[in-house]
Amino acid sequence: MGIFRRVTIDQLNRLNSGTMSESIGIELTEVGEDYLKGKMPVDSRTVQPYGILHGGASAALAETLGSIAGMLVLDSEKEYCVGMEINANHIRSVRGGYVYGTAKPIHVGRKTQVWEIRIEDDGGKLVCISRLTLAVISRKLPSLS
DSSP, X not given: OOSSOOOOHHHHHHHTTTSHHHHTTOEEEEEOSSOEEEEEEOSTTTXXXXXXXXXXXHHHHHHHHHHHXXXXXXXXXXXXXXXXXXXXXXXXXXXXXXXXXXXXXXXXXXXXXXXXXXXXXXXXXXXXXXXXXXXEEEOOOOOOO
16 A cells, blocks of 8 residues: 555646646656656756756756645645755756656655655656655644634
8 A cells, every 4th residue: 555645647737727838738647556757858848058958957957746645645735835945966967859757755754754856867767856845734724713
């Protein structure tokens, strides 16, 4: 049994409609028992002036995957999560094609979550390794008084 509640890739991709993630071409591709995968094009929307993948685009992919994965372990009627801190080490440059990210949990607690996101190129070589810390926020229930 996995840690995620049951959802489809189509449901998850609809979450990105009208967001920055949609604007830069992020697409969620697979949800597993304890991981979420997605891809992002390396094109004019995601490169920096030297024609290589922008580090901020890698961070955006990492935060998108980690935040959505974090949401999948919560009861969305009672809680939601928001990013507190992201770290991204850029290992290799990419000039075209796609990059592929995989988010996996390191820690899933009551108040915080920590996710590791590995981003690889078309050849499976590590491009970026990221760690995302999320805060778990309670949705305030109306007072009965």
